[in-house]
Amino acid sequence: MRFPFEKEWGIPDNPPTDPGCFVIPSYALKDRATPTKPTAAQIELATDWWKRFPDSFLIMCTGDNQGLGLSNASVMADYAVRLGVPPQNVIEEDQSLNTYENLYYAMKIIRERDFQQPTLVTLDLYTRRAVATARKMGWDDFYWLSVYSSGEPAYGYKWFQTHSRFTLYLYEVLAMIYSRIVGWV
DSSP, X not given: OOOTTHHHHOOOOBOOSSOSEEEEEOOOEEETTEEOHHHHHHHHHHHHHHHHSTTOEEEEXXXXXXXXXXXXXXXXXXXXXXXXXXXXXXXXXXXXXXXHHHHHHHHHHHHHHTOXXXXXXXXXXXXXXXXXXXXXXXXXXXXXXXXXXXXOOOSGGGHHHHSXXXXXXXXXXXXXXXXXXXXXX
């Protein structure tokens, strides 16, 4: 179900032609072994694109920002491997705790490995903020893909944020306002 202004909130995809890597920031985990529906949808979209470009890498982003005792990136990497991505094509960025850090640490990996056409893979409601943050950080020649997903309660304090499509939307609007205040976008 779409909410007022939700359609206008999204931005069109900017698909790559020859991506060196896909950057997948975690939206949240359901538990120590399971990504929430939004995060799983992002990984599934990245995996579909990886199948088209099997020399590319998936950079799974986010440390232990939910207090589960392991990084979101490790759970995400396990999920991608179960979907058929070889472990050697999956990189775990496990230091970040928020969007700004996701993109900061991912860019360090991208530069170290000289990946061309880095491509963000995000939830459709999150794309606007992720792209704005990347641009503010100075990312250039980058691309993005987005995916629709319903919500699903996450572990711990993120339970409400990811509970439903409406709470995802509400969170992203508020997160964009906060990001503007702190200068991330």
